[in-house]
Amino acid sequence: MKLLLAEDDAMLADALTTQLGGAGFEVEHAPNGAVADYLLQKQHFDMAVLDIGLPMMDGLAVLQHVRQTHPTLPVLLLTARDALDDRVAGLQAGADDYVTKPFDFPELLARLQALLRRTQPASASAPFGRLSLDATSRRAVVGGEPLELSGREWTLLELLVNQRDKVVTKEQINQAWSDEGGETGGGNSIEVYIHRLRRKLEDAGLVIRTVRGLGYLLEAQT
Template structure:
């Protein structure tokens, strides 16, 4: 079942949306202001965030900007009565992935939610897991504030793992992320993963990169349930 967060201060509209989404087998949490929305996002995993533009305490643009600044890649669908191009540009610049102007058809909302749920946002410029931070703009990786030396191939592997986290990435998916359809033998991937582990986990007590037997590789924060090493 998909889980979405609706941040909307119009309580009647929120109740209508929650009821309709439940009929489509989509679970929907609700916050009536931007601050409460951020708190729920920090405490829970959501497949999609439905974010009203005009919110009390913290407006939708500010909420979206804060999510992207902290590396949150959850797709955001902005809901607003504003239909001017300038408003849409501001939303996309803040990091939203899609825009739906009120009033809208419920079925269109569902279709957009389903489409967004199949991918992570490409708007984030900072990926993180625990004390590991990957800055896509400056092309730097740090852990506990210490810069890490990551080879170009290792960078692609790490980005793929962080984008998928906490989901497991198959070795085939990792190979495609680096080499596309023309993949070398499996030993090449093993070597690059070994070097990446050494760079990311070698000097630290807690390992973030794990191999899940029969499934693939995952990078998980220390608080997440551990898999087979």
């Protein structure tokens, strides 16, 4: 997943590049709006994070330009401005979401993941190992046999499959459940659902590994 990060604060940009890289993104950094605009026109990106207050060419101008050539590119705005008019202007210019500074990285990551789920829905059939997901009907099948899944189990499994071979954090799981209109998992709730899915995926040729201190990783068994 290739992401353009347009941010002129060097310390913040370095920190976000490292954190996003650890979350599985390939990050290209642009220190000003002119560079961001050039990169967006010359390279392929899966999504972009634009600071509104960029030098040389502000984030809204970059956004308006990119929308002429890449109308479906997911774009999240970063802004220190909290006035309603500024947020409205960003959304009207074509932003898909925004985060107001200062923010915590888990919030930014959760918003990016939610944005990707909204703008890049899974295909009708997403095979992985002996498992197939039908995102339209929210059904999972292993070797032709349907899996009996609760709503939370489906959301968790879909997240793990969409992020296959990447670590999924507990914050991402809680955000996915929250996006579905449910409550987040407190205490050992996440561990309980991970345990249930492990048992149900035993015949799928897949394993959910616990990555200590980080989260969970869905892999094909070797």
